[in-house]
Amino acid sequence: MAQYPPPNEPFPQHQYPPSPQQPYQYGAQPQPYYPPQQGQPQWNLQPPPPQNNQQYFAPQGQPTLPSYDGSINPDTGLPSKFNPKPKYNDLWAFVLFLVQLAGFVVLSYFAIRNVIDHRNSNGGRAGGGPLLGFFTTSGLITLFISIAVGAIFSVAYYFLTQAFPRQVIKVTFALSIILYLAVALYYLYLRIWFAGIIGLIFGVLYATMWFYWKSRIPFASVMLSTVTAISKEYPATFALAFLGLFLQIAYSIYFMTVIAGTYDLYYDPVTRSAPAKLQVLIVFCFFSFYWTSQVLANIVHTTVCGVYATYYFMKGSPQGMTKSPTIESLKRSCTTSIGSICFGSLIIAVIQTLRAIANMARGDSDGIMAFIACLIDCILACIQGIAEFINKYAFAQVAIYGKPYIQAAKDTWTILQDRGVEQIINDNLIGNVWSMAAILGGVLSGLASYLYMRIAEPSFNSGGQFTYIIVIMGFVMGLQIVFTVGTVIDSGVATTFVCLAEDPAALARTKPELFEQIRLTWPEVVQGVRY
Template identity: 40%
Template structure:
């Protein structure tokens, strides 16, 4: 499906490889002369800069993996409690963040955040009726993921792949700038560097979206296989699937017949992200020049694009679920997703909100653990300069990397929930026939499941 998008992405990949060939030699020469920020230069017996970077990253990744496994066990064992705790933690976070903003005299945004937190808390009673259904969905997805553990490692491997791509991308960009500055006297050099600069950022955004959505389609394909072929084994949450290596086969479909649709949907997000990058650049540049009218216009444009990006991301999540289940092209999947939202949209949004709260709470907790690991690296390693900049740098890296690893591994839950929701909404009869005990539980917590869209 959507072969043109695959061809377009491969052309972009070829251009990226060419940029790496041109940019790597000067960039590596510059890196060999430098040293990792925060290291004490000239320290006796100090390790090479790349080693000084890799070992704290490895410690952060291991800590994130351990925490993700422990959190996964808590979600599977205590789903209802985790949903309720995460809901109130989210409300408390909004209120505390608003108080912080008031403390730095950001009166408007601080008051707005406190108001949102209070409204979120007051809405709990209205959303309470969806907690039983969200509990069953969380139990179901964690049980299937436990039965097929490859789903969790796919997300983790995708995170490592994205991290490696970002490092290669940064090195190539550094080398291209060196090439540009060495040839800056040539006519048209400015236009050339602007095109390369924007093309590099566009392809970075596009590739990150392609990797993320490929993982989602792979996991969604597995859950669809379990839904349409799996039969109960006596336990309502354990299934026999008459398909060998269903995760591998789902990944094969995502990387072949559905890859064009993934590239198509990811392209739309990448375009918006690139436009947001341009708006932020214009905003910062106009602020430095004192052009407040242009700064205001750029800020408004960035806000509008951010809203569009959020909406399209949410829409794409369900559109790619349709792609994974039925093998549709992106446009057909989009039309069917819109029809699904018209019929069952509010249930999907509430259900996603309750479960996403749990995962986001775990991701933030994992981020703080990673930041603590980064702090301890600077505190305990005598070869790292104990400066404010070093502590800040390592804590930020630890938080971002640990948060990313956790969210990637737990992406299986959000993908599984959305897939099961779509299958239930469009074909509840299959579950009633193959998994009658589970269907009875679902019908008790969500009576509308008995009528298909």
């Protein structure tokens, strides 16, 4: 058998030394050992002295980890890279947010007073009719059943994803394909050809993706199992998520009341038209609602990201975990990071407002103008999807490193360029798990509400006239509860991905077993993103 390189012959110029442009890859086949040039150590290991006609191989399993200095901030006792000296960023956005919120509150005073005056002029009746009976004992029981079913399903599904992450990912992926195709066939059956063809195309594309994405399932499974296990240690993140959901619901009710009062206050009953003042106020109300809703949701997201980042950098480190990571992360989100949160939320709110205007124009127009408005709405929807995807990871950067929003967005774009395919596939696989769970949870909650009304026959629904409405409400409640639990998991996955992209060495030093699990499913993790 021929020896390579041949004994007693000089190494060919193109083979010695090994090319530095070809870094060591995990899982690669053993390569012949070449004596290094002086001053080029191989993983700090000294090679054995060469013997005649003997081959040597590069040492296996010793990665060259990216540098992480591990320095400590003397003011906080925390890692400097994770928790830099507190600094307020993008304060102008926070000031602007407070100004628009104050304007909405002032408008709401006049709008709600108009609603109250209208109610008093009708003898204390708000015009709700029999639907107000929903707030009787039977109606509240129906609502409680919907919430309870959604909560029980969320807990059961949460533990299921932790115990069998790979199987859950595969099953929900298959269910997504079936759902796409079922909706497409339904639309084709109704002869709504455009919607049916679009659904069919998406179903076929999603089925095709299975063959390209199935190799990424092991990494997504490790991420899903790890994040759910971490979240169990910090249940306060779920309490915060549900608090955010409650505030969103309360603010939505408040917004609808203001819209109704504003419309009634400025609508011209003589010409039966909305004057320019009313149109401007309605647009402002929608803008304020979108911005405030985005800020509330992103405060929760950024806070949860901060908790996972604290775990990533500090769990297993010499200084250990902080006493109350959720409270401390919430404090950062509401103080030093609030300007950046308002800035990123403003971008989405502007896009959502433009979409609302396009939808109103589409409803008021015919023919070519309606088509143009529809086209604009589609373009804005695509832009919104991209912006929301970037924002999710940008706010993780804000939570981890305290960056201003623009810097966080730029660094997110760098990660996308370096790890974009892996990031998108991982996000899609895990996000799909909770999207399908939310739909299933909503169906179960709606079904539970329907069964209760059929069995108990509450008086407010004696004729069955509100069955459809109550079932829809039950579906929405179950959907939102499961989505709320999924929000915590989604934020944890985004944070862990950003930390792995920027500082894989930190995980290798504090949690080597977890790092090895991730390395086996995603070998490229040892190479951090370079800016």
